[in-house]
Amino acid sequence: MEQKLLEMLRSTKAPALIVFGGSAGTGKTALMARLRQAAPELFGEIIADATHTESPGEEQVSRLASFFSAFADGAASATGPTRVIALNTGMALRFFHKVRAAEEAPSLTALESVLLSRLGVPRAAPDAVAMGWLNEAVLVLNLDLRRTVGGPEALFLGMLKALDPDDPSGVLAGATRCGSCRVREWCWPRTNAELVSTEETGTVLDGAVALAALERGRNISPRELWALTAALVLGGARGVDPCEDVANAFAAGNVSQLRDGLLPGAALESLASDEPLAASLLAMDPTLQPNAEAHEEIASAGIDPADDAERLLTLLGGADRTKRLAVRTVATHAAAGPGLTGRYRARARWLAAELTPGPSPDEDFRAALSAFDGPPDPAADVRIMETLAIGLARGFGRKVGADTFLPVDKPGQSRKYGVLVGANLSSQGLLEITADPHKDDNPVGAGLLRYRPLALPVRLGGHHLEITLPIWRLLQAAAGGTLPGTNDLERFHGLRRAVESAVLDLSLNPANALLISDTDAGRHWCAANVRTRGGNSLNVYEVS
Numbered sequence: 001m002e003q004k005l006l007e008m009l010r011s012t013k014a015p016a017l018i019v020f021g022g023s024a025g026t027g028k029t030a031l032m033a034r035l036r037q038a039a040p041e042l043f044g045e046i047i048a049d050a051t052h053t054e055s056p057g058e059e060q061v062s063r064l065a066s067f068f069s070a071f072a073d074g075a076a077s078a079t080g081p082t083r084v085i086a087l088n089t090g091m092a093l094r095f096f097h098k099v100r101a102a103e104e105a106p107s108l109t110a111l112e113s114v115l116l117s118r119l120g121v122p123r124a125a126p127d128a129v130a131m132g133w134l135n136e137a138v139l140v141l142n143l144d145l146r147r148t149v150g151g152p153e154a155l156f157l158g159m160l161k162a163l164d165p166d167d168p169s170g171v172l173a174g175a176t177r178c179g180s181c182r183v184r185e186w187c188w189p190r191t192n193a194e195l196v197s198t199e200e201t202g203t204v205l206d207g208a209v210a211l212a213a214l215e216r217g218r219n220i221s222p223r224e225l226w227a228l229t230a231a232l233v234l235g236g237a238r239g240v241d242p243c244e245d246v247a248n249a250f251a252a253g254n255v256s257q258l259r260d261g262l263l264p265g266a267a268l269e270s271l272a273s274d275e276p277l278a279a280s281l282l283a284m285d286p287t288l289q290p291n292a293e294a295h296e297e298i299a300s301a302g303i304d305p306a307d308d309a310e311r312l313l314t315l316l317g318g319a320d321r322t323k324r325l326a327v328r329t330v331a332t333h334a335a336a337g338p339g340l341t342g343r344y345r346a347r348a349r350w351l352a353a354e355l356t357p358g359p360s361p362d363e364d365f366r367a368a369l370s371a372f373d374g375p376p377d378p379a380a381d382v383r384i385m386e387t388l389a390i391g392l393a394r395g396f397g398r399k400v401g402a403d404t405f406l407p408v409d410k411p412g413q414s415r416k417y418g419v420l421v422g423a424n425l426s427s428q429g430l431l432e433i434t435a436d437p438h439k440d441d442n443p444v445g446a447g448l449l450r451y452r453p454l455a456l457p458v459r460l461g462g463h464h465l466e467i468t469l470p471i472w473r474l475l476q477a478a479a480g481g482t483l484p485g486t487n488d489l490e491r492f493h494g495l496r497r498a499v500e501s502a503v504l505d506l507s508l509n510p511a512n513a514l515l516i517s518d519t520d521a522g523r524h525w526c527a528a529n530v531r532t533r534g535g536n537s538l539n540v541y542e543v544s
Contacts, residue, residue, distance in 0.1 A: 022143030025223030044081035072106035150210035164197035191326035212280035217468035235261030298342030305339035391475025461502030
């Protein structure tokens with residue numbers, strides 16, 4: 001992303017203003033510092049600290065108003081080097097609210113509209129005429145949307161590769177201290193660093209963390225990724241200097257600490273209690289899922305200690321015998337007995353990228369998200385909408401034969417008779433997958449961020465909502481006949497509100513049938529308007 005930004009700044013399409021948004025930990029300050037260091041001549045005024053307070057005071061409002069004055073309503077196209085500012089969404093909202101009341105402050109109506117719509121604040125995006133020259137002059141990069149995991153260009157893969165101990169330009173700067181180490185064969189942190197920096201293990205971890213991001217429905221910040229990476233490499237070493245932890249383990253002959261600290265060991269389980277992302281990664285571990293290859297590895301463990309040792313060396317030892325020394329030490333102790341646990345062998349196979357993941361029930365959902373990167377797939381969209389429609393109907397309403405009905409009453413209302421309205425959400429135009437607002441409102445910024453939605457943007461009735469993977473699974477299960485519990489539905493308040501909105505539209509149409517239910521007696525009646533030669537008649541009949 002940095003290289004693409006620098007190329008843009010050196011071209012004739014250089015923006016006059018770059019706004020970096022995003023939550024704490026997304027790397028705004030570090031990114032700005034690296035850009036300025038790489039090409040200081042390309043930048044004009046830079047404000048790197050506009051997000052460091054919760055709300056701008058009068059002095060900061062004045063400072064920001066002055067910074068943005070070149071982009072005021074009616075101003076001529078800005079000239080000079082590119083201005084840069086770090087400004088998260090909350091600060092932007094508060095600033096524009098306060099600047100309207102500030103005396104002698106410039107009018108920034110057009111800039112406010114452009115900036116907030118590109119930061120993702122729900123609002124009608126300004127048209128090209130209203131934006132004027134600001135359309136091409138303002139580049140907004142909301143780093144919360146940056147795709148940090150998943151694929152060869154992922155930031156996370158770059159972090160892992162930078163941990164190669166022998167790389168003088170990496171995090172460990174060549175690890176010169178290791179040259180004089182007398183217990184290097186016990187150093188699980190160095191071996192872990194050697195493992196995660198390889199293409200095979202790095203790709204495995206990147207894929208697992210990408211699944212964790214999909215589960216969360218949001219991108220994972222660089223700060224979280226660095227915390228996870230450090231925890232994985234240290235493998236439970238908690239001292240000020242991990243070298244001391246290794247030396248102490250060697251002196252005590254603590255083989256279990258060495259074995260557990262190595263990447264396939266129990267460190268991931270212990271990390272899960274302290275690191276939320278480690279807990280998510282553990283949930284993605286295929287050795288804890290139904291997997292024939294993992295079970296094969298587990299069943300083979302513990303029978304022949306020498307075989308366990310040889311298997312570990314084959315999977316993670318590598319060809320260079322001067323590297324990954326802790327793997328060789330663990331293998332030596334395993335060969336002497338009692339061998340390795342099944343989980344250890346299975347996880348080693350996973351980290352060596354030799355464990356084939358099983359089929360995922362979420363493939364349709366992932367395919368629908370992938371379609372945002374390429375041409376649309378109408379057939380896939382139809383399958384998704386059918387599943388959503390059936391899941392919503394069964395999860396919130398009732399199915400009678402081929403017809404579905406949704407409740408008119410809001411949750412908590414108590415009546416002797418429940419009233420539901422006939423609903424076929426997809427065919428009645430009440431349910432559709434919409435365009436992604438970030439790609440629509442900020443295509444240049446989305447491209448630089450390698451942005452891909454982690455939730456499906458959907459319109460249901462008059463509401464726009466995002467279908468995340470957990471919501472998709474809930475509705476997919478409901479469509480398959482497994483009805484969600486009350487607690488499941490209450491977790492998704494926005495979904496319930498959207499259903500209520502759709503029901504309101506349906507209930508206003510007299511052509512839609514009603515279902516009246518006496519739940520105490522277990523009886524149900526359908527009421528529908530029927531056009532006859534004598535006019536409209538209300539036909540009421542009991543249904544099962």
